[in-house]
Amino acid sequence: MVLTEQELNLSNAVTVSQAGLRAIEAGSREIDLSSLQNVDSSAVAVMLSWQRHAQAQQRALSFTGVPASLQSLIALYGLQDFFHMVPISSAERH
Template sequence: MIEREGGRLAVKVPLTMANARGLLEAGRVALQPGEQVFDFSAVNEADSSAIAVMLGWLRAAEPSNSTVKFAHIPAGVRSLAELYGVTELLPLA
């Protein structure tokens, strides 16, 4: 689901409701102290559950002494973040 590639956490499956619970847990497990960049460049499908997963990773980062950023957020997810008014909560890499 998530693979560490060149200092980034590459998301390799669709960011959809069907994968949300697994992605949330995989991201939590992958967190290490320091800056973690979740890279969505391989994601070809996403729905509104992506926002919940991303916010969940941000919440999980604090206790693990991590700082989370996001790279290559799919356009549809960006639009949803704007619609929901949470764009400023999603730090970009």
């Protein structure tokens, strides 16, 4: 699944979360977050929801294109080991 939103925050977290859950249900094993430019802690909560949903279905889930600001929040909460984040080079960014 390629996330097309540029923001993931409290105002759109429910909608984005639901779209991701549907994608996981449909078999998606990777979520590309490279379009995100602005995030708050809601983004971490959405990622946790997706990860738990995938785990409940015994599926691996990877995140690509995780912006530095979101990586910082993940580190702040000590969740680096909970997510499988695939690094991308700056040349691969949109």
